[in-house]
Amino acid sequence: MVQAIKWTSAIIATFVCIATSSAVDITWSGGTGNWNGTNWNAGVTAASITGFTRGDGRINDKFIVNGAGAIVNYSLDGEGGGFRPRQGVSYEIKNGALFSVNAAAAGLEALPTELDVSTLEIDGGTFRRQGRTDDEGFDLGGGALVLGSFRSDDRIGQGVPALGTPAIQVNLSNGGKLDNEGQLWFGSLTDHHPSLNVQVQVNGGTIDLHGGNVPPAGSDISADLLFTYSGSGS
Secondary structure, three states: OEEEEEEEOOOOOOOOOOOOOOOEEEEEOOOEEEOOOOOEOOOEOHHHHHOOOOOOOOOOEEEEEEOOOOEEEEEHHHHOOOOOOOOOOEEEEEOOOEEEEEOOOOOOOOOOEEOOOOEEEEEEOEEEEEOOEOOOOOEOOOOEEEEOOOOOOOOOOOOOOOOOOOEEEEEEEOOOEEEEEOEEEEOOOOOOOOOOEEEEEEEOOEEEEEOOOOOOOOOOOOOOEEEOOOOOOO
16 A cells, blocks of 8 residues: 655645756665765765765765665764755665664754755665663653755755755655654744645555654654644644
8 A cells, every 4th residue: 555645834835846867876885884984886985976964965966775784874973963965865775775863962962854855765775763862861862853944945946957846755665664763844843945845655664753752952842743834833
Protein backbone atom coordinates (compact mmCIF):
# COMPACT_ATOMS: atom_id res chain seq x y z
CA MET A 1 0.00 0.00 0.00
CA VAL A 2 1.24 3.45 -0.89
CA GLN A 3 0.68 6.02 1.83
CA ALA A 4 1.34 9.69 1.26
CA ILE A 5 1.39 12.87 3.29
CA LYS A 6 1.00 15.97 1.17
CA TRP A 7 1.23 19.33 2.86
CA THR A 8 1.50 22.93 1.86
CA SER A 9 1.68 25.90 4.18
CA ALA A 10 -0.59 28.00 1.94
CA ILE A 11 -4.37 27.57 1.93
CA ILE A 12 -4.25 27.42 -1.88
CA ALA A 13 -0.95 26.58 -3.55
CA THR A 14 0.36 25.10 -6.76
CA PHE A 15 2.99 22.39 -6.55
CA VAL A 16 6.03 23.45 -8.53
CA CYS A 17 7.99 20.53 -9.94
CA ILE A 18 11.69 21.31 -9.75
CA ALA A 19 13.16 20.25 -13.07
CA THR A 20 16.93 20.51 -13.18
CA SER A 21 19.76 19.58 -15.50
CA SER A 22 21.58 16.29 -15.02
CA ALA A 23 22.66 15.70 -11.43
CA VAL A 24 26.26 15.54 -10.27
CA ASP A 25 26.64 12.27 -8.36
CA ILE A 26 28.71 12.29 -5.17
CA THR A 27 28.97 8.66 -4.11
CA TRP A 28 30.01 7.16 -0.77
CA SER A 29 32.84 4.68 -1.35
CA GLY A 30 31.63 2.20 1.27
CA GLY A 31 32.46 1.36 4.85
CA THR A 32 31.93 3.56 7.90
CA GLY A 33 33.01 7.17 8.13
CA ASN A 34 32.08 10.77 8.83
CA TRP A 35 30.29 12.98 6.32
CA ASN A 36 33.27 15.36 6.22
CA GLY A 37 35.74 12.50 5.72
CA THR A 38 37.61 11.44 2.59
CA ASN A 39 35.24 8.68 1.58
CA TRP A 40 33.31 10.32 -1.25
CA ASN A 41 34.04 9.62 -4.91
CA ALA A 42 36.85 7.19 -4.05
CA GLY A 43 38.88 9.23 -1.60
CA VAL A 44 37.98 12.91 -1.37
CA THR A 45 35.78 15.05 0.88
CA ALA A 46 32.35 16.22 -0.18
CA ALA A 47 33.38 19.81 0.52
CA SER A 48 36.30 19.54 -1.91
CA ILE A 49 33.81 18.64 -4.65
CA THR A 50 30.96 21.00 -3.81
CA GLY A 51 32.55 23.84 -1.87
CA PHE A 52 29.92 23.40 0.86
CA THR A 53 29.89 21.89 4.35
CA ARG A 54 27.15 20.78 6.77
CA GLY A 55 25.58 18.34 4.31
CA ASP A 56 24.93 20.98 1.67
CA GLY A 57 25.94 21.01 -1.98
CA ARG A 58 25.53 22.79 -5.26
CA ILE A 59 22.26 22.85 -7.17
CA ASN A 60 21.88 19.45 -8.93
CA ASP A 61 24.29 17.64 -6.60
CA LYS A 62 23.12 14.18 -5.54
CA PHE A 63 24.70 12.36 -2.59
CA ILE A 64 24.45 8.56 -2.92
CA VAL A 65 25.01 6.08 -0.08
CA ASN A 66 24.48 2.57 -1.39
CA GLY A 67 24.77 -0.95 -0.02
CA ALA A 68 24.91 -2.88 3.25
CA GLY A 69 27.89 -1.78 5.34
CA ALA A 70 27.85 1.74 3.91
CA ILE A 71 27.45 3.97 6.99
CA VAL A 72 27.74 7.76 6.95
CA ASN A 73 27.84 9.52 10.31
CA TYR A 74 27.12 13.21 10.71
CA SER A 75 28.03 14.43 14.19
CA LEU A 76 27.82 17.95 15.60
CA ASP A 77 31.05 17.24 17.43
CA GLY A 78 32.95 17.17 14.14
CA GLU A 79 30.91 19.09 11.58
CA GLY A 80 30.63 22.55 13.15
CA GLY A 81 26.84 22.74 13.16
CA GLY A 82 23.59 21.03 12.29
CA PHE A 83 22.93 19.08 9.10
CA ARG A 84 21.24 21.47 6.65
CA PRO A 85 21.26 20.69 2.92
CA ARG A 86 19.27 23.17 0.82
CA GLN A 87 17.00 23.10 -2.24
CA GLY A 88 18.58 21.70 -5.38
CA VAL A 89 20.44 19.02 -3.41
CA SER A 90 19.29 15.39 -3.27
CA TYR A 91 20.19 12.38 -1.13
CA GLU A 92 19.76 8.69 -1.94
CA ILE A 93 20.18 6.09 0.82
CA LYS A 94 19.58 2.61 -0.49
CA ASN A 95 20.12 -1.16 -0.36
CA GLY A 96 20.93 -1.47 3.33
CA ALA A 97 22.94 1.74 3.72
CA LEU A 98 22.68 3.89 6.86
CA PHE A 99 22.88 7.68 7.14
CA SER A 100 23.09 8.66 10.80
CA VAL A 101 22.76 12.22 12.16
CA ASN A 102 23.72 12.87 15.77
CA ALA A 103 21.72 16.01 16.48
CA ALA A 104 23.36 16.89 19.82
CA ALA A 105 26.98 17.69 20.59
CA ALA A 106 28.59 16.71 23.86
CA GLY A 107 26.99 18.63 26.71
CA LEU A 108 24.75 20.72 24.46
CA GLU A 109 21.07 20.69 23.54
CA ALA A 110 20.20 19.22 20.17
CA LEU A 111 20.25 21.49 17.13
CA PRO A 112 17.57 21.28 14.44
CA THR A 113 18.21 19.29 11.29
CA GLU A 114 17.02 21.63 8.53
CA LEU A 115 16.24 19.23 5.72
CA ASP A 116 15.49 21.52 2.77
CA VAL A 117 16.55 19.02 0.10
CA SER A 118 14.68 18.73 -3.17
CA THR A 119 14.55 14.94 -2.77
CA LEU A 120 15.35 12.41 -0.05
CA GLU A 121 15.11 8.88 -1.44
CA ILE A 122 15.24 6.12 1.20
CA ASP A 123 15.10 2.94 -0.87
CA GLY A 124 15.87 -0.03 1.36
CA GLY A 125 18.18 2.10 3.51
CA THR A 126 17.83 4.02 6.78
CA PHE A 127 17.98 7.71 7.62
CA ARG A 128 18.39 8.02 11.40
CA ARG A 129 18.54 10.99 13.75
CA GLN A 130 19.46 10.59 17.39
CA GLY A 131 19.92 12.84 20.38
CA ARG A 132 22.06 12.50 23.46
CA THR A 133 22.00 12.31 27.24
CA ASP A 134 24.34 14.41 29.34
CA ASP A 135 26.96 13.08 31.76
CA GLU A 136 24.32 12.81 34.49
CA GLY A 137 21.92 10.83 32.32
CA PHE A 138 19.56 13.73 31.60
CA ASP A 139 17.86 13.36 28.22
CA LEU A 140 18.80 16.30 25.98
CA GLY A 141 16.46 15.05 23.29
CA GLY A 142 16.91 15.02 19.54
CA GLY A 143 15.61 18.46 18.69
CA ALA A 144 13.59 18.88 15.50
CA LEU A 145 13.89 17.40 12.03
CA VAL A 146 12.51 20.31 9.97
CA LEU A 147 11.15 19.63 6.48
CA GLY A 148 11.17 23.19 5.21
CA SER A 149 13.12 25.71 7.28
CA PHE A 150 13.51 29.46 6.85
CA ARG A 151 16.36 28.61 4.44
CA SER A 152 14.12 26.65 2.09
CA ASP A 153 13.67 29.67 -0.23
CA ASP A 154 17.35 30.68 -0.31
CA ARG A 155 17.80 29.46 -3.88
CA ILE A 156 14.62 30.57 -5.61
CA GLY A 157 15.57 31.75 -9.09
CA GLN A 158 18.98 30.05 -9.04
CA GLY A 159 20.14 27.18 -11.23
CA VAL A 160 19.33 26.10 -14.80
CA PRO A 161 16.41 25.91 -15.08
CA ALA A 162 15.79 28.18 -12.13
CA LEU A 163 14.43 26.72 -8.90
CA GLY A 164 10.87 27.77 -8.09
CA THR A 165 8.70 27.62 -4.99
CA PRO A 166 10.37 25.37 -2.39
CA ALA A 167 9.28 21.75 -2.82
CA ILE A 168 10.57 18.84 -0.73
CA GLN A 169 9.91 15.22 -1.70
CA VAL A 170 10.66 12.32 0.68
CA ASN A 171 10.16 8.76 -0.63
CA LEU A 172 10.42 5.57 1.42
CA SER A 173 10.33 2.22 -0.37
CA ASN A 174 11.54 -1.40 -0.23
CA GLY A 175 11.86 -1.43 3.55
CA GLY A 176 13.36 2.05 3.75
CA LYS A 177 13.14 3.63 7.19
CA LEU A 178 13.06 7.15 8.58
CA ASP A 179 13.97 6.82 12.27
CA ASN A 180 13.74 10.12 14.10
CA GLU A 181 14.49 10.78 17.76
CA GLY A 182 12.94 14.13 18.56
CA GLN A 183 10.24 15.94 16.63
CA LEU A 184 9.35 15.91 12.93
CA TRP A 185 8.18 19.32 11.72
CA PHE A 186 6.48 20.10 8.43
CA GLY A 187 7.59 23.71 8.08
CA SER A 188 9.27 25.86 10.72
CA LEU A 189 7.93 27.41 13.90
CA THR A 190 9.86 30.58 13.10
CA ASP A 191 9.49 31.24 9.38
CA HIS A 192 9.23 29.52 5.99
CA HIS A 193 8.06 30.33 2.47
CA PRO A 194 4.25 30.76 2.45
CA SER A 195 3.83 28.27 -0.42
CA LEU A 196 6.35 25.69 0.80
CA ASN A 197 5.27 22.24 -0.38
CA VAL A 198 6.33 19.01 1.36
CA GLN A 199 5.36 15.53 0.22
CA VAL A 200 6.22 12.28 1.98
CA GLN A 201 5.37 9.03 0.24
CA VAL A 202 5.64 5.66 1.97
CA ASN A 203 5.56 2.65 -0.34
CA GLY A 204 6.76 -0.38 1.58
CA GLY A 205 8.76 1.69 4.04
CA THR A 206 8.33 2.88 7.64
CA ILE A 207 8.55 6.08 9.68
CA ASP A 208 9.47 5.70 13.35
CA LEU A 209 8.93 8.87 15.39
CA HIS A 210 9.92 8.88 19.06
CA GLY A 211 11.38 11.15 21.72
CA GLY A 212 9.18 14.13 20.91
CA ASN A 213 8.32 14.49 24.59
CA VAL A 214 11.53 16.50 25.05
CA PRO A 215 10.84 19.96 23.53
CA PRO A 216 13.55 21.43 21.30
CA ALA A 217 15.46 24.45 22.55
CA GLY A 218 13.26 27.56 22.45
CA SER A 219 9.99 25.60 22.35
CA ASP A 220 7.62 24.25 24.97
CA ILE A 221 5.78 21.89 22.58
CA SER A 222 5.86 18.16 23.20
CA ALA A 223 4.95 16.20 20.06
CA ASP A 224 6.46 13.61 17.74
CA LEU A 225 4.86 15.21 14.65
CA LEU A 226 4.07 18.89 14.10
CA PHE A 227 2.52 20.76 11.15
CA THR A 228 3.05 24.52 10.99
CA TYR A 229 1.50 27.12 8.70
CA SER A 230 3.31 30.19 7.36
CA GLY A 231 5.69 30.08 10.29
CA SER A 232 2.86 30.76 12.69
CA GLY A 233 3.59 27.81 14.92
CA SER A 234 -0.02 26.62 14.70
